[in-house]
Amino acid sequence: MKYKWHTGSIAWIIHRVSGILLLLYIFLHLYVLSNLKDPQKFESIMKAMDNPFVKIGEAGLLFLVIAHSLNGIRLTLLDIGTPTKYQKLLFRAAAIIGGIIFLIGAWPIMGGGY
Amino acid sequence: MKRIIEIKRVIEWFFQRITGVVLLIGLIVHFQTMHYSGAGQISYEAVFARLSNPYWIVFNIVFLLSVTYHGFNGLLGIMPEYVHSHKMQKVLEGVLIVVAVTVVSLGVYILTV
Amino acid sequence: MKTCTFNIKRFDPEKASTPRWAKFSVEMEQTERLLDGLIKIKDNMDGTLTFRRSCAHGICGSCAVKINGKNGLACQTLIKDMPDTITLEPLEAYPVIKDLVVDMSPFFEKNDKVMPYLVNDETPPDRERLQSPEDQHKILQSITCIMCGSCTSSCPGYWANKDYLGPSALLKAYRFIFDTRDNASGERLEKIIHNNGLWRCRSIYNCVEVCPKEIDITGHLSKLKRLAVKKKLLERK
Numbered sequence: 001m002k003y004k005w006h007t008g009s010i011a012w013i014i015h016r017v018s019g020i021l022l023l024l025y026i027f028l029h030l031y032v033l034s035n036l037k038d039p040q041k042f043e044s045i046m047k048a049m050d051n052p053f054v055k056i057g058e059a060g061l062l063f064l065v066i067a068h069s070l071n072g073i074r075l076t077l078l079d080i081g082t083p084t085k086y087q088k089l090l091f092r093a094a095a096i097i098g099g100i101i102f103l104i105g106a107w108p109i110m111g112g113g114y
Numbered sequence: 115m116k117r118i119i120e121i122k123r124v125i126e127w128f129f130q131r132i133t134g135v136v137l138l139i140g141l142i143v144h145f146q147t148m149h150y151s152g153a154g155q156i157s158y159e160a161v162f163a164r165l166s167n168p169y170w171i172v173f174n175i176v177f178l179l180s181v182t183y184h185g186f187n188g189l190l191g192i193m194p195e196y197v198h199s200h201k202m203q204k205v206l207e208g209v210l211i212v213v214a215v216t217v218v219s220l221g222v223y224i225l226t227v
Numbered sequence: 228m229k230t231c232t233f234n235i236k237r238f239d240p241e242k243a244s245t246p247r248w249a250k251f252s253v254e255m256e257q258t259e260r261l262l263d264g265l266i267k268i269k270d271n272m273d274g275t276l277t278f279r280r281s282c283a284h285g286i287c288g289s290c291a292v293k294i295n296g297k298n299g300l301a302c303q304t305l306i307k308d309m310p311d312t313i314t315l316e317p318l319e320a321y322p323v324i325k326d327l328v329v330d331m332s333p334f335f336e337k338n339d340k341v342m343p344y345l346v347n348d349e350t351p352p353d354r355e356r357l358q359s360p361e362d363q364h365k366i367l368q369s370i371t372c373i374m375c376g377s378c379t380s381s382c383p384g385y386w387a388n389k390d391y392l393g394p395s396a397l398l399k400a401y402r403f404i405f406d407t408r409d410n411a412s413g414e415r416l417e418k419i420i421h422n423n424g425l426w427r428c429r430s431i432y433n434c435v436e437v438c439p440k441e442i443d444i445t446g447h448l449s450k451l452k453r454l455a456v457k458k459k460l461l462e463r464k
């Protein structure tokens with residue numbers, strides 16, 4: 001039988017996977033930015049990026065950033081002395097706040113107006 | 115020697131949290147600039163204007179340094195959980211540090227030229 | 228009365244090289260405990276079933292097993308809190324000797340590494356070394372550890388790296404480092420801040436979920452981490 005998943009282990013696996021993926025994104029990000037110097041190339045990349053798959057990718061990136069950041073705040077708060085009895089509450093708060101920020105944030109990325 | 119390694123471990127843990135907080139602020143600013151300050155922030159002109167502004171240069175470099183430190187320090191910290199051979203750990207540690215230095219150099223190069 | 232199905236992961240190295248599952252249907256009272264079920268099986272159904280127990284009152288720490296995917300003491304888990312099907316397995320991450328009995332020596336080796344004893348060379352007073360209630364309060368929880376091994380066996384950090392000291396040994400270190408009668412706290416701190424020590428704790432809280440004494444293990448380790456930062460970084464001359 002698999003070991004039971006508690007709140008903390010779910011938070012941990014999300015944090016680890018999102019952290020590694022974000023680090024991988026830095027490579028992609030720098031690759032795209034390395035074309036900054038050439039205006040033509042830059043604009044053509046920007047054009048190429050204007051498609052739904054990239055948009056979904058950017059929304060996914062936003063999701064990773066939010067998940068990792070908010071759980072990072074949770075871990076830091078616990079590290080500086082927040083009592084253990086709040087760890088699950090903090091996770092739930094992070095999930096709710098994160099969900100709201102994600103929806104608000106993903107709207108303009110996906111092309112919606114304000 | 116043992117003492118220095120122990121202090122290094124404390125620093126790694128401590129700075130992971132410090133850079134985390136720096137990144138939190140950095141990412142908010144970054145996303146605010148890129149996506150939520152109206153259209154055209156990622157055009158060649160806008161990016162170029164930012165890159166000639168000393169405040170943005172400092173911001174970008176601090177941001178770049180903390181992302182790289184945090185990301186690679188995080189990876190170094192979890193590596194021994196997946197790689198058990200001591201020799202392999204040392205090798206990978208070296209490789210990761212070289213890659214991290216490359217990332218920072220590339221990032222600074224992109225920003226400043 | 229209710230009929231419980233005990234689904235037990237059994238292993239006998241003399242008979243087979245892999246574990247097998249065995250099912251037992253046992254009539255249980257709601258007021259009985261899991262351990263009573265194991266004893267009924269051993270007495271009436273299959274005398275070869277092997278498990279550890281001693282006190283049967285949650286104080287010796289021998290009967291820790293994995294119950295429905297979560298570590299706990301068999302003698303402290305009530306049948307009324309259990310579903311009808313109960314899955315029992317030996318504690319994870321320790322080598323299995325037979326059925327539910329595991330080899331705890333890796334666990335005790337880690338414990339030995341943190342100097343698990345009071346160090347104080349001053350001549351003792353006529354009676355015990357006294358402590359103020361406030362000082363006692365700092366270590367009150369950590370003293371109640373019965374060393375059942377549930378926490379370390381529940382820790383993903385320990386599963387991934389058997390050299391990790393684990394929550395139990397680190398809690399033991401806490402128990403002496405924060406003991407005001409102890410004089411070797413600095414030395415002991417150095418024994419836990421290496422790469423297989425304190426920093427392997429990722430605040431996953433599995434240990435807190437399972438601790439039969441409800442000790443706030445992760446909270447204690449987090450206090451140790453802050454102490455290490457304070458002593459090794461901030462207060463250095």
Ligand code: HEM
Pocket residue numbers: 015016018019020022023026068069070071072073075076130131133134135137138141181182184185186187188189191192428429430
């Ligand atoms: C936005 C603010 C961020 C905060 C507050 C934050 C916080 C943290 C914290 C506290 C840890 C330590 C976890 C532990 O030791 O258990 C951590 C780990 C990590 N972070 Fe971040 N982080 C942030 C952003 C990032 C970014 C942008 C990246 C990618 C470059 C990243 C990559 C990682 C990695 C790879 C780990 C190691 C994963 C692990 O320990 O399981 N983080 N983060």
Ligand code: HEM
Pocket residue numbers: 022025026029030033058061065144148156160161164165170174175177178181220221222224225
């Ligand atoms: C889809 C979202 C993002 C967009 C559109 C974007 C866009 C950009 C742009 C245009 C720059 C150039 C600097 C400037 O114009 O001021 C830049 C720099 C940078 N971005 Fe992003 N970014 C995004 C997400 C991220 C994320 C999630 C991270 C961190 C994990 C990140 C880390 C950085 C860093 C470190 C730099 C500095 C690069 C260097 O030093 O060369 N970005 N970004």
Ligand code: FES
Pocket residue numbers: 279280281282283284285286287288289290291300301302303
């Ligand atoms: S038998 Fe002693 S703790 Fe369960």
